[in-house]
Amino acid sequence: xxxxxxxxxxxxxxxxxxxxxxxxxxxxxxxxxxxxxxxxxxxxxxxxxxxxxxxxxxxxxxxxxxxxxxxxxxxxxxxxxxxxxxxxxxxxxxxxxxxxxxxxxxxxxxxxxxxxxxxxxxxxxxxxxxxxxxxxxxxxxxxxxxxxxxxxxxxxxxxxxxxxxxxxxxxxxxxxxxxxxxxxxxxxxxxxxxxxxxxxxxxxxxxxxxxxxxxxxxxxxxxxxxxxxxxxxxxxxxxxxxxxxxxxxxxxxxxxxxxxxxxxxxxxxxxxxxxxxxxxxxxxxxxxxxxxxxxxxxxxxxxxxxxxxxxxxxxxxxxxxxxxxxxxxxxxxxxxxxxxxxxxxxxxxxxxxxxxxxxxxxxxxxxxxxxxxxxxxxxxxxxxxxxxxxxxxxxxxxxxxxxxxxxxxxxxxxxxxxxxxxxxxxxxxxxxxxxxxxxxxxxxxxxxxxxxxxxxxxxxxxxxxxxxxxxxxxxxxxxxxxxxxxxxxxxxxxxxxxxxxxxxxxxxxxxxxxxxxxxxxxxxxxxxxxxxxxxxxxxxxxxxxxxxxxxxxxxxxxxxxxxxxxxxxxxxxxxxxxxxxxxxxxxxxxxxxxxxxxxxxxxxxxxxxxxxxxxxxxxxxxxxxxxxxxxxxxxxxxxxxxxxxxxxxxxxxxxxxxxxxxxx
Amino acid sequence: xxxxxxxxxxxxxxxxxxxxxxxxxxxxxxxxxxxxxxxxxxxxxxxxxxxxxxxxxxxxxxxxxxxxxxxxxxxxxxxxxxxxxxxxxxxxxxxxxxxxxxxxxxxxxxxxxxxxxxxxxxxxxxxxxxxxxxxxxxxxxxxxxxxxxxxxxxxxxxxxxxxxxxxxxxxxxxxxxxxxxxxxxxxxxxxxxxxxxxxxxxxxxxxxxxxxxxxxxxxxxxxxxxxxxxxxxxxxxxxxxxxxxxxxxxxxxxxxxxxxxxxxxxxxxxxxxxxxxxxxxxxxxxxxxxxxxxxxxxxxxxxxxxxxxxxxxxxxxxxxxxxxxxxxxxx
Numbered sequence: 003x004x005x006x007x008x009x010x011x012x013x014x015x016x017x018x019x020x021x022x023x024x025x026x027x028x029x030x031x032x033x034x035x036x037x038x039x040x041x042x043x044x045x046x047x048x049x050x051x052x053x054x055x056x057x058x059x060x061x062x063x064x065x066x067x068x069x070x071x072x073x074x075x076x077x078x079x080x081x082x083x084x085x086x087x088x089x090x091x092x093x094x095x096x097x098x099x100x101x102x103x104x105x106x107x108x109x110x111x112x113x114x115x116x117x118x119x120x121x122x123x124x125x126x127x128x129x130x131x132x133x134x135x136x137x138x139x140x141x142x143x144x145x146x147x148x149x150x151x152x153x154x155x156x157x158x159x160x161x162x163x164x165x166x167x168x169x170x171x172x173x174x175x176x177x178x179x180x181x182x183x184x185x186x187x188x189x190x191x192x193x194x195x196x197x198x199x200x201x202x203x204x205x206x207x208x209x210x211x212x213x214x215x216x217x218x219x220x221x222x223x224x225x226x227x228x229x230x231x232x233x234x235x236x237x238x239x240x241x242x243x244x245x246x247x248x249x250x251x252x253x254x255x256x257x258x259x260x261x262x263x264x265x266x267x268x269x270x271x272x273x274x275x276x277x278x279x280x281x282x283x284x285x286x287x288x289x290x291x292x293x294x295x296x297x298x299x300x301x302x303x304x305x306x307x308x309x310x311x312x313x314x315x316x317x318x319x320x321x322x323x324x325x326x327x328x329x330x331x332x333x334x335x336x337x338x339x340x341x342x343x344x345x346x347x348x349x350x351x352x353x354x355x356x357x358x359x360x361x362x363x364x365x366x367x368x369x370x371x372x373x374x375x376x377x378x379x380x381x382x383x384x385x386x387x388x389x390x391x392x393x394x395x396x397x398x399x400x401x402x403x404x405x406x407x408x409x410x411x412x413x414x415x416x417x418x419x420x421x422x423x424x425x426x427x428x429x430x431x432x433x434x435x436x437x438x439x440x441x442x443x444x445x446x447x448x449x450x451x452x453x454x455x456x457x458x459x460x461x462x463x464x465x466x467x468x469x470x471x472x473x474x475x476x477x478x479x480x481x482x483x484x485x486x487x488x489x490x491x492x493x494x495x496x497x498x499x500x501x502x503x504x505x506x507x508x509x510x511x512x513x514x515x516x517x518x519x520x521x522x523x524x525x526x527x528x529x530x531x532x533x534x535x536x537x538x539x540x541x542x543x544x545x546x547x548x549x550x551x552x553x554x555x556x557x558x559x560x561x562x563x564x565x566x567x568x569x570x571x572x573x574x575x576x577x578x579x580x581x582x583x584x585x586x587x588x589x590x591x592x593x594x595x596x597x598x599x600x601x602x603x604x605x606x607x608x609x610x611x612x613x614x615x616x617x618x619x620x621x622x623x624x625x626x627x628x629x630x631x632x633x634x635x636x637x638x639x640x641x642x643x644x645x646x647x648x649x650x651x652x653x654x655x656x657x658x659x660x661x662x663x664x665x666x
Numbered sequence: 667x668x669x670x671x672x673x674x675x676x677x678x679x680x681x682x683x684x685x686x687x688x689x690x691x692x693x694x695x696x697x698x699x700x701x702x703x704x705x706x707x708x709x710x711x712x713x714x715x716x717x718x719x720x721x722x723x724x725x726x727x728x729x730x731x732x733x734x735x736x737x738x739x740x741x742x743x744x745x746x747x748x749x750x751x752x753x754x755x756x757x758x759x760x761x762x763x764x765x766x767x768x769x770x771x772x773x774x775x776x777x778x779x780x781x782x783x784x785x786x787x788x789x790x791x792x793x794x795x796x797x798x799x800x801x802x803x804x805x806x807x808x809x810x811x812x813x814x815x816x817x818x819x820x821x822x823x824x825x826x827x828x829x830x831x832x833x834x835x836x837x838x839x840x841x842x843x844x845x846x847x848x849x850x851x852x853x854x855x856x857x858x859x860x861x862x863x864x865x866x867x868x869x870x871x872x873x874x875x876x877x878x879x880x881x882x883x884x885x886x887x888x889x890x891x892x893x894x895x896x897x898x899x900x901x902x903x904x905x906x907x908x909x910x911x912x913x914x915x916x917x918x919x920x921x922x923x924x925x926x927x928x929x930x931x932x933x934x935x936x937x938x939x940x941x942x943x944x945x946x947x948x949x950x951x952x953x954x955x956x957x958x959x960x961x962x963x964x965x966x967x968x969x970x971x972x973x974x975x976x977x978x979x980x981x982x983x984x985x986x987x988x989x990x991x992x993x994x995x996x997x
Contacts, residue, residue, distance in 0.1 A: 067763075068787075206757050211766040290725075292751045301752070304872055305727050306897070306969035307879075405884055416833035526876040531842060531868035532834050610870040612834065618846060618869050625847030627756055627778050 021445055028441045036430050043431035045468035052632055053466030059631030067207060084214040091160045091213035095294070099152030108152070111370030111377025112143055114363075115152065119325075121363040125356060127332030131325075138325035143379030146386035147296060147318045154285055154295030154322065157213060161220035161281045166274060169225045173232025173273070177266070178258065183233060188645075190226040195599065195644040197606040197617075198223060198287050199624045200637030206291050216293030220284040227276035235269025236262050268341070271334035278326045279515070285319055286517040300519050309397045309523050310390030316520035317389065323515035324508070401527040408528040415480070415534055424476040432468050435459075439646070447653030458646035465635045465642070473615035475643060477608065478601050481537040481544070485597040488545040490590070493552025494578055497586075503553065510546035518543060518607045526611055536608025536617070544600035548593040555589020556582050591655030595648055602644045616640050716746035719940070719947045720768045722758035723750050726871060727897045729772045731964035732796060734979035736771055736954055739990055742983075744946045755847055759783050759935075762790040768940040769951050772796055773933050775849055784935075791941050793934040793948075797955030798895055800930030802849060804841065804907040805892040807882040811905035819908050820859060827862040829887040839863040842890035844874040849930075851923040852891060855909070858924040863889075878902060895958040897965035949995035956989060 052060075096102030097109050110118070116139045124132035142151035176183040202219055209215040239262045247257040289297030296315045303312035370376040427435060436459040443455040462471045496503045518539055525542075529535040559582050567581045583590070609617025616636045623633010719740060721733050733750065740746040751758075751767060759779045761767025783790040806817060816822045823839070830839035841863045843852055852865045868874055874890055875898050881888035882902050892904055909926035916925040940948055960982070967978035983990055 203754075203757055203760070206760055207764070210764050211751055211753060211757065211761055289752065290754060291757060292753055298752060301725065305725055305730075307872055307875055308969075308972075401880065402883070405880065413833055421833070523872055523876060526873055527880055530832070530880070531866070531873040531877050532832070534833070535873075611873050612866065612868045614867050614869070618867050621869055622846035625754060625756060625845065627782065629846070 024445045025442065028438060028445070032430070032434065032438045033426065035434055036426055039431055039434065040429040043433065044428060045432060045463070045466075052628075053635075055464070055466050056629075056631035056635055059634050060628065063204065063630055063634075066204075080208050084209045087160070087164075087209070087214035087217045088212060090164075091157055091217060094156035094160055095153060097156075099149050099156055099294075107374070107377045109371060110367055111373075112148055112379045113376035114367030114370035116140055117363045117366035117370075121359045123325075123329045123332070124359055127329050127336060131328045131332040134328055135325050138321045141321055142318055144383055144385050145314055145318050145389065146381070146384035147299065147315060148379040150294075150296045150299055150315065151318050151322065154282075154297070154319070157216060157220070157288070157293060157295055158278065158281045158285070158322075160213075161217045161224060161284075162274075162278050164217065165221050165225040165228050165277050165281065168221070169228025169273070169277065170232050170270065173229040173270075174236055174258070174263070176229060176233035177236025177262070178254075186229065190230060191645060191648075192641055193222055194226050195602060195641045197603075197620050197637050197640055198284065199606050199620050200634055202287065202291055203624055203630070211292050213293065215291050216284075216288035219288050219291070220281050223284050224277045224280040227280055228273045231273030231276060232266070232270050235266030235273070238269065239265045264341075268334050268338045271330060271337060275327060275330035275334070278330065279323060282319060282323045282326070282515060286519050297517070300517050304519050304523065307523050308390075308394075309520075310392075310394040312520045312523070313393040314386050314389045316516045319517060320512045320515045324511055327511070397524045397527070400524065405528060409530075412529050412532060412534040415537075416532070420476065420480050420533060420537075423480065424473060427472040427476045428469055432459075432463055435472065436463075443650050447650055447657060451649050451653045454649050455646055458642050461642045462639055465639050467616065467619065467632075467636055467639050470615040470619060470636065471639050471643060474605055474613075474617065474640070477533050477537055477613055477615070478540075478598070478605070478643070478647075481540040481601045482594065482598045484537065484541050485544045485548050485601060486590075486594055488541065489548030489552045489593050489597060490583070492545075492549045493593070494556055494582065496549065496553040497556025497582070498578075506549075510549055513542050513546045518604065522607070522611055531612030533608070533613045535611045536604070536613030539607055539611065540601045540604035543604050544597045547600050548597040551589055551593035551596060552586065555586030555593070558589065559585045588655055588659040591651065591658060595651035595655060598647050598651060599644060602640060602647075605640050616643075716740065716744045716945050716947050717943075718747045718749060719945070720749045720751060720761070720766060722761060722767045722770050723752045724755050724758060724770070724772065725752070727965045727969050728798075728895045728961050730975050731961050731968060731978065732771050732798075732954075732956075734968075734975035735956075735964060735982060736769075736951060738976065738979035738983055739993065740947045740950055743990075743994060744950060746945070746947045755779070759790070762935075762937040763787055765937070765939065768937050768947075769793070770935045771951065771954070772798065773935050774800055775930055780935075789938050790935050791938055793936045793941070793952045795955060796932045796934055798932040798958055798961055800893060800895075800932050801906075802891070802893045802927040802930065803909065804852075804889060805878070805904040806887075806889055806907060807878055808903050808905055809882060809885050810887060817907070818905055820861070820910065823889075823907070824860075824862050826887075830863070830889050832866070834866045835864045839889065841865050842874060842877055842888065843867050844891055845870050848891070848893070849927070850891060851917060851920065851927070854921055854923045858922060859910070878904060895961045895965070897962065897969040900962055900966045901970065946995045950993055953993040953995070955993075960986075960989075 092100075095108075098115050099108055101107055102109060116136055119139050120132050120136045123135040142148050172186070176186050198219060201222065202215075205215045205219055209218055243261060243265070244257060247261045252260065285293075285295060286297040286300050289295070289301045296319050299315035300312050300319075303309070303315065366376070430438075436456075439459060440452055440455050443452045462468055465471075492506065496506050521542060522535075522539060525535050525538050529538060563581055563585060564577065567577050572580065605613070605615075605617040606620045607617070609615070609619070609621045616639055619629070619636030620633050620640070622629045623631070623636065719737075721737060723730055723733050737748040737750065740748050751761070753761065753767070755770075755773075755776065756779065758767055758770050759776075759782075762783050780792075784792065804820075811818055814826065817826055827839035830841075831837065832840045834840060839862060841852060841856060843850055843865050844867075846867070846869065855861075856863045856865055868877065868890075874892065877888055877890060878892070878898070879902060880886065889907070898904075910924060912926040912928050917923045917928065934951055934954070936948065936951055964978050964982050967973045967981060968975055971978075973981070
């Protein structure tokens with residue numbers, strides 16, 4: 003029994019050794035050449051300097067600006083979309099958040115909304131999530147943010163509905179059609195990695211200022227998961243099942259409708275869940291173009307550095323995310339259970355249940371329509387003030403007492419790791435860095451990725467932002483290393499203990515959904531306006547994904563292997579390092595590559611707190627007319643960096659996985 | 667002309683809005699009470715109707731203070747309905763072209779935007795000064811000015827460069843700059859004044875203020891770009907560093923600037939359509955002026971006393987009836 007684990011682990015490590023030497027050799031050669039040629043061909047570009055490409059993009063956008071009012075495409079197409087979107091959001095707002103139809107209050111008051119949400123959670127989920135929903139929704143009022151929360155909910159629901167309307171059909175198409183799938187995948191990558199700031203300002207030119215632009219911005223970011231996951235679900239349906247249905251004489255359409263879609267239903271619900279989460283991520287950023295809701299509160303609080311108020315609103319966003327996440331997950335599980343067990347209860351009983359719930363909800367909604375106490379959340383119940391005061395006090399304490407240590411940490415990481423690495427990257431001629439990247443791709447993955455890497459390097463040079471790209475690359479890689487350290491430490495801890503998992507998971511959820519603008523100010527106070535601040539912010543955002551994936555990987559290690567190692571007398575340390583981590587290696591590589599993408603998503607936020615480089619270029623392009631072209635180029639450069647790094651790590655992971663399996 | 671053409675649906679909305687307003691004036695119907703404003707009083711004088719005014723709110727507190735006071739007076743004294751839109755500067759200017767914004771009530775120079783929207787597209791016009799003087803410059807926290815009195819002259823900055831070294835400044839002293847939308851010549855200044863400093867871009871106002879706040883509290887050195895009027899100056903009295911004096915045209919060539927920033931006359935920009943509408947709100951915006959002290963006070967109500975912008979405006983307006991009276995249309 004004991005021998006089962008060890009030789010497998012030993013074999014698995016064998017092929018990795020020579021590759022590790024090769025990588026080390028490449029790095030050594032790089033440093034050696036750098037010593038002689040540093041400072042040559044590094045493409046310096048000053049803050050306000052533009053390349054001809056940037057100027058041309060500026061001119062191009064100018065042309066669009068000027069033709070917008072004469073072009074029938076705008077007059078008859080875009081304008082109607084805008085009207086439709088504005089109306090949809092305003093309609094939902096009229097129902098739940100704004101005074102409407104001549105009433106001083108919305109149609110459905112707080113009690114009705116809480117009842118509706120709870121009923122939905124109960125009917126599609128279970129009693130537990132229904133309880134969570136009731137408490138969560140009530141807490142919006144308790145935090146003193148009822149109206150703002152409902153605005154956010156209205157915008158999110160409109161954007162999610164639209165995303166699903168577009169995303170699910172496209173996802174089904176991508177699921178059944180390989181060519182369309184290949185075509186759409188890079189486009190989705192692009193949509194998810196392109197920083198929102200880049201298209202936020204142009205969007206307002208198309209869809210004007212207001213809910214429509216905010217909805218479109220949200221949809222651009224939230225539709226990719228809907229498409230991807232739907233396609234994945236359709237694809238996952240086993241060929242045998244399809245053959246069976248085909249042999250029974252089903253047409254392609256019938257087998258899609260009767261076999262593939264029902265079987266993919268659970269996966270599609272996962273897609274819905276991811277779409278909602280992505281939409282909520284946009285709440286604060288969309289506030290910059292006057293999107294209503296909690297994001298506004300966060301952005302306003304940031305103006306006066308009012309951490310307490312920002313946190314209070316951020317907390318409401320987190321609560322909303324957690325409630326929506328748990329309800330959709332529970333709905334997904336319900337579908338699966340029903341699918342496995344067949345219909346266990348009679349339809350009659352279910353119908354009675356639905357009737358009862360709806361009746362109660364209807365009564366509560368009516369009360370909230372008629373009586374002020376049930377329509378307007380009682381302001382005496384507002385505990386938001388205490389939350390604000392508590393957070394303010396905690397922030398103040400941390401800044402007063404921890405700044406010495408955090409400053410020391412900042413200097414250690416900056417001088418010891420970041421500065422030398424950045425000097426190496428930015429000081430090397432572009433062809434040297436390019437060659438190193440291509441060599442890495444060659445060693446770690448395959449010929450196709452080598453080609454992709456070469457193209458990406460060429461694009462980075464062509465975009466005219468080589469220097470800034472290298473600064474960003476340095477910070478990104480350092481942040482990813484920190485993410486992985488956290489990911490492994492916490493992930494192993496969580497993976498080995500269910501109790502730890504239960505405590506830590508909500509914290510991770512909060513880290514992912516809390517708008518970065520909220521924790522920027524405290525981190526700024528601790529680390530100053532530096533690249534490290536940006537790195538820490540990125541780690542807060544990216545570490546949860548890495549931790550979760552690692553924990554899942556650790557939990558996925560076969561219990562027999564763990565038992566075997568324990569029986570053979572392994573210590574806990576040995577068990578972790580010799581059995582669990584090696585066996586979870588593919589999960590770890592996935593965690594690293596996802597962590598990297600999440601870090602890149604924070605590059606622009608980093609630009610707001612002293613990271614400079616590409617993030618700053620994007621923010622500058624958002625704020626200054628003549629830098630618009632450069633900002634767009636910087637956005638594309640971030641996407642290019644993302645694609646390059648993701649391709650290398652993903653194929654490396656796949657190769658490692660294949661080798662591990664081959665060894666078995 | 668450009669405005670009216672994209673404005674097909676817009677015109678409809680306007681029609682509906684005016685319709686509502688007219689009916690509200692004709693005697694309040696049940697359920698159409700419009701926030702309790704009393705438009706009847708102003709229409710009794712035979713003045714023009716005000717309608718809806720869209721004011722852009724740029725993201726800094728001083729701006730919000732100005733906008734809140736104008737909005738308060740427009741609503742209470744003129745019976746307008748004011749829509750505030752939270753927007754960054756460039757997007758707010760775009761709003762002139764698309765008809766979504768009527769007024770920007772505190773504008774810092776932005777010659778490129780003026781050229782594009784006022785001169786080229788002719789969709790906006792200037793509505794004169796706000797009375798606020800914009801000061802831009804280099805500042806140090808008060809404790810430094812006290813400990814090193816001669817630090818407030820640029821000639822001595824090189825002597826202290828070592829103090830300002832950080833992990834970001836590559837061995838030189840650090841000069842921290844803020845949001846990319848701010849007017850800055852700092853990179854050129856450092857070069858042309860032969861200072862041993864590197865400009866580090868913090869990227870946001872929040873980063874600048876947090877930096878100065880920590881610097882004063884922890885007694886750490888900091889040199890940074892800052893400006894007034896600004897609410898933060900009522901919390902920490904930053905000290906301005908003297909740069910070579912500004913003379914007319916010394917900043918003409920952006921590459922060769924070696925002088926201080928000029929005193930900015932902050933102004934108001936309105937859409938052409940709004941200016942031509944004859945709305946009393948336009949007269950209000952045009953007549954509005956006050957001082958840096960006025961704005962800082964309202965900004966302080968908002969940022970430190972945690973009042974809402976509306977409460978702060980109401981308090982200030984209540985305390986300064988004479989100033990407000992001077993802004994009102996006199997027809």
